[in-house]
Amino acid sequence: MKNVFFAIALVFSISLQAQLKSPEEFLPSYGKTVSYYYQVENYFGHLVQNSEYIQHKPYGQTTQERGLNVYYISTPENLRDLENIRLNNLYQIGMGDTKPATINDKAIIWLSFNVHGNEIGATESAMSVAYELINPENKETKEWLENTIVILDPCLNPDGFSRYGNWLRDISGKNTHPGIYDREHIEPWPGGRQNHYAYDLNRDWAWQTQIETQQRMLLYNEWMPMVHVDVHEMGFNEPYFFPPAAEPMHEFITDAQKDFYNNIGEMTAKKFDSEGWNYYTRERFDLFYPSYGDTYPTFNGAVGMTYEQGGIGAGRAITMTNGNLLTLQDRIDHHTAAILTAVETTSWQKDKLVKNFRSYFKEGKEEPKGKYRTYVVKNSGKTEQLARLLKRNKIEYAYAAESKKTSGYHYQSDAVKDFTIEPNDLIVSVNQPKATLTQVLFEPAQKLTDSLSYDITAWALPHAYGIESYALKGKLSIDIKKEISRKGKFDYERLYAYYVPWNGRASAKVLGLMLKSGIKVRSSRKASAFRGIKVSPGDLMILKGDNPQLSDFKNVMEVFLDKKPDYEVVESGFSLSGGDLGGENYPLIETPKVLLLAGRSVSATDFGQVWFYMDEVINYPVSIVEVQDMDRIRLSEFTTIVLPDGWYSLSESDKKNIDNFIDNGGKVIAIANALSIFEDRPGYNLTKFATSEAKLLETTAEDEEVLQSRFYDYQNAERRALSGSVPGAIVENVLDKSHPLAYGLGDKYFSLKTSDSRYELLKNVWNVAYVPKGYKNFGFIGKSLKKKLENTVTFAVQQKGRGQIIYMVDNPLFRGFWENGNLLFSNALFLVD
Incomplete structure (x- = not known):
C-alpha cells in the first residue's frame, strides 16, 4: 500500500514540475x-501552484491596498517542518519561549527586492531567482535548499x-529609446522610488514609521534570519556592487560577519x-546608519548586505557612457x-552561520559591546511613543515600580x-537578546571610523x-512592572x-480631532495651577462655556479624550496661581486651514514627510497644490501654507x-531650502x-581658502570637502x-542637522531655537563648519504685517522618527499665532 501512495505522489510531483514555467514562458x-x-x-x-518547493x-x-508577500522556498521536507524550524531558531537565540519538538538547524536567508519602486531590475530578477531555486532541472539549487530556508520578498x-x-x-x-534624452529616462515627480507617502522605505527599518x-x-522578528540580502539599483552608468561594504563600519559589527562579507565577495567575484x-x-x-536594509539586519545578528545594479533611469534600455547598451534583461541577469x-554561499556556510548567529546573541547579552548597561528614560508624554518603537x-523594557537614587550619564x-x-x-536593560540593537539605538555617541559616511551619523533615541x-554603566537593581500605573482621576x-x-503627538492628534469637529480649545501661555493640576505653557483647556453646542459636554469630551488618558477635569476657572481660564493667558486656538505645496521644484521625500505627518500622525486635513x-489658488481661503524643502523658482x-x-494674517511654515524664497528680500x-563685518570676515576667509587651494592635491578633494559639511549630526x-514654538x-x-545651511541670529525676529557658542554635538560635523554654526538660528518666527513666517533651517520632520520634531511642527501648526 505504501508503494502505491509513493507512486501516486511521484506522479503528482512530476505532473506539477511539467507545468512549471519560467518567467519568460509565463510573461510574454x-x-x-x-x-x-x-x-x-x-x-x-x-x-x-506548480511546485512543492515554495509556499506563499x-x-x-500597502496604503494603496496592494498585497505584501513573502515566499518560503526550500525542499518539501523542510517546508513541512517550517514552523518547527522557525521556533527552533528563535528558541536558540533567546527570543522564543516554545521549545521546538525537534532540533532542525537550517540556514535562513531573507531576500528583499525593490524597496525603492523605480529600481525595477530587482523585482524582475526576483521572479528569475525564485524560478531557478525551484526549477526541477537545476540540481545544484536543490542541494542548497536541503539545509537552507529562503524567504523571498519580491517587492x-x-x-x-x-x-x-x-x-x-x-x-x-514598440521601440526602445536608448538615448538619454527620451522621456522614458526622465521620470516625472514624485517618481517611483518612494512609497505612497513619498517616504524612503530603505531608511525606515529601525524607525518603522510606515505601514509597509x-x-x-x-x-x-518572527523569523530572525541569519543572512539578509537587500537588492537595489543605482545610477545606470554604475557597474555592479556587492559586499564587502565600505567604511565606516560600525564598531559593533563582528569579525564573523565581516568574514562572511569577504567570502561572499570572493564567490560573487568569480561568477562575474x-x-x-x-x-x-x-x-x-x-x-x-542603523535603519537600512543591510545595517538593521546586521545589528539583529544577521549578515546584512546591499546589492546594487546600475539601472535607475535606464527604462527598458539605455546607452551608457562607455557606449554599451544596458537592457532590462542585463539587469535581471x-x-x-x-x-x-x-x-549558495549561505548553504555552503550553514554550520558556521548557525553557530555564529547564536553566539552573536549569547555574547551580546553576556558581554555587551557598548559603554552602558542600563538606560533610564523619565516618564513623559513622549515616553509611551518611545515604548511603541521598542516594542516594534x-x-x-519595563517601568520602574519604586523610587531609587542613583547616578548616570x-x-x-x-x-x-x-x-x-x-x-x-x-x-x-541590555541584558536581553536584542542587546546590540538596543545599544546601537541608545548609545550617546557612535564611533565613526571614517567621516565619508553615506548617511546621518547620530540618532540617539533620547x-x-x-x-x-x-545611561548607567552597571546593571540596575530596582523593582519593575510591565505597564505604567496611572493615578485615578480627581473627584x-x-x-x-x-x-x-x-x-x-497624541496631544496634537486630539487637538486636531477637536478643532475639525468644531470644538473650541484654548492653550496656556504661562504656567498656572488649579486644584491638583499644574499647567505648563502649551497645555490645552476645553471650556464648557466655550462649547454650548455640546449638550452632553462630559460624554462627548470623554470620547474625544479616550486616547489621551492623562487628561483631568477642572472644577473652576479660578486659578491657584498664574492666570484664570478666562484671561489673556488662555487664548483660543484658531482652526488651521492648511495648504501644502508639491510638484517638481519640491523635494518629494520632504513633501512626503509633511503629508504623512498631516495624514497619519495627527489625521488632520491638508490641501495639496502643485x-x-x-x-x-485663492490663498485667502487658507490660514497656513507649508513650503517643504525644495528648489523653488x-x-x-x-x-x-x-x-x-x-x-x-496668514502663516507660512518654510522648511530648509524653502527659506531661499525669503532670504534677503524686502x-x-x-x-x-x-x-x-561678519559677511566681510567670511568672504575674506573664503578668498584665503581659494588661494590656499592652489597647493592641494587632486586625490583628497572629496575628503577636504567634508570639512564644510554635515551629513547628519x-x-x-x-x-x-516662553515662545509657543518651543x-x-x-x-x-x-x-x-543634515545640511550646512546656516543663518546668524536674526534681527527683529524671535530666535526661538539657536545653536549657542560652545554647543554640544554628536556625530560628524566638518572642522571648518563646526565653528561657523555657533550663534546661528535653527527655528525662528518673524511677525510680518498681521501674519507670521516660521523659518525652519533644519527639517523637524526628517524621516518621521525625530519625535520631538513632530511636536515642534505641531507647535508651528497649531500654537504659533
Whole structure:
C-alpha cells in the first residue's frame, strides 16, 4: 500500500514540475519591459501552484491596498517542518519561549527586492531567482535548499513599483529609446522610488514609521534570519556592487560577519569574472546608519548586505557612457547571478552561520559591546511613543515600580549626574537578546571610523524623542512592572473644563480631532495651577462655556479624550496661581486651514514627510497644490501654507501673493531650502549675516581658502570637502521656552542637522531655537563648519504685517522618527499665532 501512495505522489510531483514555467514562458514581455504588479503576483501564484518547493505567506497591505508577500522556498521536507524550524531558531537565540519538538538547524536567508519602486531590475530578477531555486532541472539549487530556508520578498514597495511601472508602460512605444534624452529616462515627480507617502522605505527599518515596514518587521522578528540580502539599483552608468561594504563600519559589527562579507565577495567575484561583468566592492555603501536594509539586519545578528545594479533611469534600455547598451534583461541577469550566489554561499556556510548567529546573541547579552548597561528614560508624554518603537523592534523594557537614587550619564547635559528614578520611568536593560540593537539605538555617541559616511551619523533615541534620559554603566537593581500605573482621576463636584497636557503627538492628534469637529480649545501661555493640576505653557483647556453646542459636554469630551488618558477635569476657572481660564493667558486656538505645496521644484521625500505627518500622525486635513498651479489658488481661503524643502523658482507674481497672504494674517511654515524664497528680500529679516563685518570676515576667509587651494592635491578633494559639511549630526540648541514654538520641547532642543545651511541670529525676529557658542554635538560635523554654526538660528518666527513666517533651517520632520520634531511642527501648526 505504501508503494502505491509513493507512486501516486511521484506522479503528482512530476505532473506539477511539467507545468512549471519560467518567467519568460509565463510573461510574454519579461525582460523587455517592466511587469505590472499583478503579473508579478500571478507569476508567484503560478510557482506556488506548480511546485512543492515554495509556499506563499501574505503579510499585509500597502496604503494603496496592494498585497505584501513573502515566499518560503526550500525542499518539501523542510517546508513541512517550517514552523518547527522557525521556533527552533528563535528558541536558540533567546527570543522564543516554545521549545521546538525537534532540533532542525537550517540556514535562513531573507531576500528583499525593490524597496525603492523605480529600481525595477530587482523585482524582475526576483521572479528569475525564485524560478531557478525551484526549477526541477537545476540540481545544484536543490542541494542548497536541503539545509537552507529562503524567504523571498519580491517587492517591498508595491505602490512605488506600480507608480513607476504604470508610467513607463504608458509612455513606451514598440521601440526602445536608448538615448538619454527620451522621456522614458526622465521620470516625472514624485517618481517611483518612494512609497505612497513619498517616504524612503530603505531608511525606515529601525524607525518603522510606515505601514509597509511595520507589517514586514512583524514577520521578520518572527523569523530572525541569519543572512539578509537587500537588492537595489543605482545610477545606470554604475557597474555592479556587492559586499564587502565600505567604511565606516560600525564598531559593533563582528569579525564573523565581516568574514562572511569577504567570502561572499570572493564567490560573487568569480561568477562575474567568468562572465566579464563589471563590478566593485568596498568603495561605497557603508555599514553605519542603523535603519537600512543591510545595517538593521546586521545589528539583529544577521549578515546584512546591499546589492546594487546600475539601472535607475535606464527604462527598458539605455546607452551608457562607455557606449554599451544596458537592457532590462542585463539587469535581471546580473542580479540573478549575484543573488543565487548569496544563497549558495549561505548553504555552503550553514554550520558556521548557525553557530555564529547564536553566539552573536549569547555574547551580546553576556558581554555587551557598548559603554552602558542600563538606560533610564523619565516618564513623559513622549515616553509611551518611545515604548511603541521598542516594542516594534522586540526590544525588552519595563517601568520602574519604586523610587531609587542613583547616578548616570545625563544625555541632555552630556555629563554624569545624580538623579532619582521614579515610578513609571522607562527602564531598558541590555541584558536581553536584542542587546546590540538596543545599544546601537541608545548609545550617546557612535564611533565613526571614517567621516565619508553615506548617511546621518547620530540618532540617539533620547535626543530624538526629547526626553530626559540617563545611561548607567552597571546593571540596575530596582523593582519593575510591565505597564505604567496611572493615578485615578480627581473627584469633582462640577465640571468647568477639561485639561489636556501638551506633551506629544497624541496631544496634537486630539487637538486636531477637536478643532475639525468644531470644538473650541484654548492653550496656556504661562504656567498656572488649579486644584491638583499644574499647567505648563502649551497645555490645552476645553471650556464648557466655550462649547454650548455640546449638550452632553462630559460624554462627548470623554470620547474625544479616550486616547489621551492623562487628561483631568477642572472644577473652576479660578486659578491657584498664574492666570484664570478666562484671561489673556488662555487664548483660543484658531482652526488651521492648511495648504501644502508639491510638484517638481519640491523635494518629494520632504513633501512626503509633511503629508504623512498631516495624514497619519495627527489625521488632520491638508490641501495639496502643485507649485505650477499656485496662480489658480485663492490663498485667502487658507490660514497656513507649508513650503517643504525644495528648489523653488517662484514667479514674482507667486511671491507677491505669498507676501500679501502673510501681511493679511496668514502663516507660512518654510522648511530648509524653502527659506531661499525669503532670504534677503524686502520685508523679510532672513539674511545669512547679521552684520556687514561678519559677511566681510567670511568672504575674506573664503578668498584665503581659494588661494590656499592652489597647493592641494587632486586625490583628497572629496575628503577636504567634508570639512564644510554635515551629513547628519545632533546639535544642541538653546530654547526660548516662553515662545509657543518651543512649548513642550524640554529645556533644550537637540536638532538633527543634515545640511550646512546656516543663518546668524536674526534681527527683529524671535530666535526661538539657536545653536549657542560652545554647543554640544554628536556625530560628524566638518572642522571648518563646526565653528561657523555657533550663534546661528535653527527655528525662528518673524511677525510680518498681521501674519507670521516660521523659518525652519533644519527639517523637524526628517524621516518621521525625530519625535520631538513632530511636536515642534505641531507647535508651528497649531500654537504659533
